[in-house]
Amino acid sequence: MTDRFVVVPAAYVYLLREGPAGVEVLLQLRQNTGYMDGRWAAAAAGHVERGETAYDAARREAREELGIDDLDLVFELTMQRTRHADPIDERVDFFFSARGWAGDPRIVEPAKCAELRWWRLDDLPVRVVPHEARALASLGTGAAYLTYGFENAPAGRGQE
Template identity: 35%
Template sequence: MGPAEPASCVCADTVAVRDEEPGIASALIHNGGGEYLLHLRDDIPGIREPGCWSLLGGAREPGDRSWEDTVRRELREEAGLDLPALEPFAVTGAVEEGSAPASVRVYVGQWDGDPARLPLTEGVMLRWFRPDDMDRLRMHPTTRDLVRTHATGRATAPSGAVRHGAGAVRHLVGAHLYLEDPAGRVLLGLRHHSAVFAPNTWHFLAGHCEQESAVSCLVREAEEEAGLGVDPRDVEFVHALHQLPGPGRWPRLQLVFRARAWTGVPEVREPDKCLGWRWFDPAALPERVVPYTREAIAHVRAGRPYSEAGWE
């Protein structure tokens, strides 16, 4: 296939995003050689970005419990891909012809396979491209900018962290729920054996902040994961762990909040992620606990509001 003339797709634009449904989740996939996986979409009027090179992804469906669920489902359905790790990267916007703007959550992941071997079910083809090749491709400027932003960050940031702007490094924010029952026991959940992060290990009820405040994330995750009702007015901040997980990983700010009151009894609402909830004596935690969870519990009980890990 010869080089295409540079062109813009008329179906998308950079817009003020809405923090409501519906929305789209896309995957920015790169390999170890600095190339990015692009999807040549069908040239059919009425679809999003017809005839353009784009990111794999699609619209959120009612059965998706999170935006990460959406992008993982789309990767499986469109290309048979199941990546070990996907992390939030950006929120942008798209415009469908004749419809209102929709928010787009972009996740980033690494894969080093041959796209020609993937069982593509939609579109024309998948191919690797270097960022410098993208000026000649028919693709939306927002997609091109996302790739270049990520590529610049990979080239310049220390310890694999992604830089944005003049020296700024993107951080992931996690919200964690610290609950104690009347006996002083702490609530933990056993993560599913197929979980990418900490399988078969006990952890706080927690989640990554999306386009929302940390307390709003906490309230949402409590209901989605365990059927618990938490009033934001009953939530108090108790600890922050500033964490650098390791080379190639984004820094994380793990925020821990205590709920002074709640409604409901913990139940398994997401059996593909959590196998069960139990209350533990904080002085006798099980052996398999996420290390920073164990540390955070100790800090909360000692009244220490801040700690760091991995920055040495």
């Protein structure tokens, strides 16, 4: 019998709107999370819970982190990523966008989010979580699957 590693799934929600100079995305400035604090990231994201679909997780995270509901979710892409040469920290991330929702996005978890801000999709801040920068750059390109952190990823797969 072979020991199998566990893949950790997560769902990300990028709220999009048409701004005066083009499409804008709502990002949060992370703080006190222990992961990528001081960097900009999806306004809502988190682990998919046992028995939950990625769509359900995206809706739950948007409600818990932004206080919004009734998202018009659009599946954008999946990213398989790791930070190690050994497959001990494998992750599968499901990225969604939404252009419609009920409520006004607000900081619901102020201990973890220092700020929410709309950024032009073509003019993002420098300090974006690296794998999310890759996902944001791929929105709307038709890329359905990306990898991040694998040394031997096939060419054209969205390697970092």
